[in-house]
Amino acid sequence: MAPHVDRRMARIVSDxxxxxxxxxxxxxxxxxKSTLLAEIARCLEDRIFVVPADRLWxx
Numbered sequence: 001m002a003p004h005v006d007r008r009m010a011r012i013v014s015d016x017x018x019x020x021x022x023x024x025x026x027x028x029x030x031x032x033k034s035t036l037l038a039e040i041a042r043c044l045e046d047r048i049f050v051v052p053a054d055r056l057w058x059x
Contacts, residue, residue, distance in 0.1 A: 004032070005032070005035060005036055005039045006032070006036065009036055010036060010039060010040055010043075013025070013036065013037075013040055014040055014043075014044070017040070017044075025037065026053065034050060037050060
C-alpha cells in the first residue's frame, strides 16, 4: 500500500513552489513531510533538496 499523501497540503506546497523557489516544511517526525515532498517532486518531474532542521546553522 502506498503512503498517504494529504492532497490539500500537496496543493498548498505546489502553489507556493510556483511563487517561490524554496518552501520549508516543519513538523514532528513521521508525519509525512518527506513523503509529501517526494510526491510533489514526482508529479512535477523535478528534483527536491531536503535539508533536515538539525543540519541548519547560522554562521
